[in-house]
Amino acid sequence: MADPKLSRRERLRAETAQEIKTIALAHMAENGTAAVSLRAIARDMGMTAGAIYSYYDTRDKLITALIADVYHSLTDTLEAALAACPGGPAARVLAYAQAYRWWAVANPHQFQLIFGDPVPEYQAPEGGPVAEAEHRACVLLTGLVVDAWPWAAHLHTGDQHDWADYDPVFARLICEAFPGLQPAAASLALRLWGRLHGLVSLEVHGHLGPQIQDSEKLYNCEIVDLIHNLGLAVPAELAPA
Structure with missing residues (x-):
């Protein structure tokens, strides 16, 4: 459940960060841990590579979060x-x-x-x-x-x-x-x-x-x-x- 104290913008950002992690796990499930790629996740989400880097600026930071x-x-x-x-x-x-x-x-x-x-x-x-x-x-x-x-x-x-x-x-x-x-x-x-x-x-x-x-x-x-x-x-x- 979303934190009611967060602003709408903060909630949307948190939801997008969670979606990124969900898709990363799906890529791992399908192709193994080596399959995690920020660019591939961005493509699946319809985002630009630059946009996804504003959430996780390296693949390692995403892996750490996962x-x-x-x-x-x-x-x-x-x-x-x-x-x-x-x-x-x-x-x-x-x-x-x-x-x-x-x-x-x-x-x-x-x-x-x-x-x-x-x-x-x-x-x-x-x-x-x-x-x-x-x-x-x-x-x-x-x-x-x-x-x-x-x-x-x-x-x-x-x-x-x-x-x-x-x-x-x-x-x-x-x-x-x-x-x-x-x-x-x-x-x-x-x-x-x-x-x-x-x-x-x-x-x-x-x-x-x-x-x-x-x-x-x-x-x-x-x-x-x-x-x-x-x-x-x-x-x-x-x-x-």
């Missing part, structure tokens, strides 16, 4: 799933995991934009909207482990990570969001993501199809194992009959 939007779309979906979850830590892991897969399967080209092969010749800026979006996603994921840590900690006493093992920006972000968190909990969060993401990525890229008919059933088995790894009881909907 990546940030996609990260926020994914995180919005995950946050909504957690907000609607009435249960405890195990139910929250289940809600997060299922929402992660649902979003990826429903938006394969957006998933590939942020997690697939790098966009040719694209140089991501340091900081800025992409970093902000990535940080938001990291904090949300780590929060799942923080919720479960009272049950999980004793299972991971052999984890010898310390904060020096992590990227300084990531370590600072997580320590600020969760003061007093043990480095082993951050390690567990990254491994949790890696396992969820691994199966989803194989499915989205079509690599599971030749091996299994029910990718969701396989994924749910992985969720059960992850919940056990967190020292939690498996929710009834995933428990064997």
Whole structure:
């Protein structure tokens, strides 16, 4: 819904910027990430090249905006799933995991934009909207482990990570969001993501199809194992009959 505080001119500009991004994603879906061209988008919109450059003066700035939007779309979906979850830590892991897969399967080209092969010749800026979006996603994921840590900690006493093992920006972000968190909990969060993401990525890229008919059933088995790894009881909907 348009911001009522914006002037008509500002609303039209925002709508045009969004249309540019929508068409860019359509070009990616049809021809891959290398297909993004400001001139081609301008042609599809009936704009001049000069006019589109007043919105995004380089292709890289458009790509940056797209990546940030996609990260926020994914995180919005995950946050909504957690907000609607009435249960405890195990139910929250289940809600997060299922929402992660649902979003990826429903938006394969957006998933590939942020997690697939790098966009040719694209140089991501340091900081800025992409970093902000990535940080938001990291904090949300780590929060799942923080919720479960009272049950999980004793299972991971052999984890010898310390904060020096992590990227300084990531370590600072997580320590600020969760003061007093043990480095082993951050390690567990990254491994949790890696396992969820691994199966989803194989499915989205079509690599599971030749091996299994029910990718969701396989994924749910992985969720059960992850919940056990967190020292939690498996929710009834995933428990064997």
